[in-house]
Amino acid sequence: MMPVQTLTLPHAQEPERLYTCPAFSEQDYSILNTLRLAAMGCRVAARTDLFEACALLFVDGEDAKRTYVDTFVKCLPEALMRRIKWLRPGTTEVSFDEAWVLRCLSRISADDHDSLGFLLRSQIEPGQRRYIGFLLGHISEQFPKI
Template sequence: MRLQNLRCRAAARTDLHALYTHLAATGDAEPSAYIEALLLTLAQAPGGHGLKLFRPGATETSFDERWLLSLIAALRRGDDASASFLLQSRIGRQDRRPVAFLANRVARHLDIV
């Protein structure tokens, strides 16, 4: 995720709703597409504070990294109450659905937790 985040930071700004709609319609895209879309959505969400991920190889984890990994872990174990709490604690109402969809896809496709 840290490597993908570096790529996202270098990329041009993206129309998040178009990206979400495209990924939702395609069904099963490459796992990296879901990671990229999730990171872009979290970084560009209106009213958001951005997303702080450390560089690859860093020994520490940021609050944002721990939050994101907790969300993915909750989704992987089917803990909807924890996932909902985590989403509501950091994500505005208008962005919860796309973030939940993308995080679900990441949790389903990747063995990162």
């Protein structure tokens, strides 16, 4: 019987370097905390049908910020067909769902419709994509105002 020989591995990186991910900007965390606060407030609110909510959203001014964010947070679980993981406001850790939302918003601000379409197709039910895109677009417009 032949002895088993182990191969040497190339120099491995330190564990903390393996798990680092690109950090989000201060503006991204500001938007994320706004969404997280809205999610905390919407936990006890009644669920809203996505189509009806989007049909009613024709608001301007100061109310637009909160209305679009609240509607998005309330309706996103329906569009994803599952619960959304929102972390506590102020947490630097980001869940998959939160990172997905931030990536969608960054693609809108970069005017990258192809990547946005891919992100929406990857997570959102076909009949809901238009409405979620509508809400994300209006939230993106509110970035400087939030």
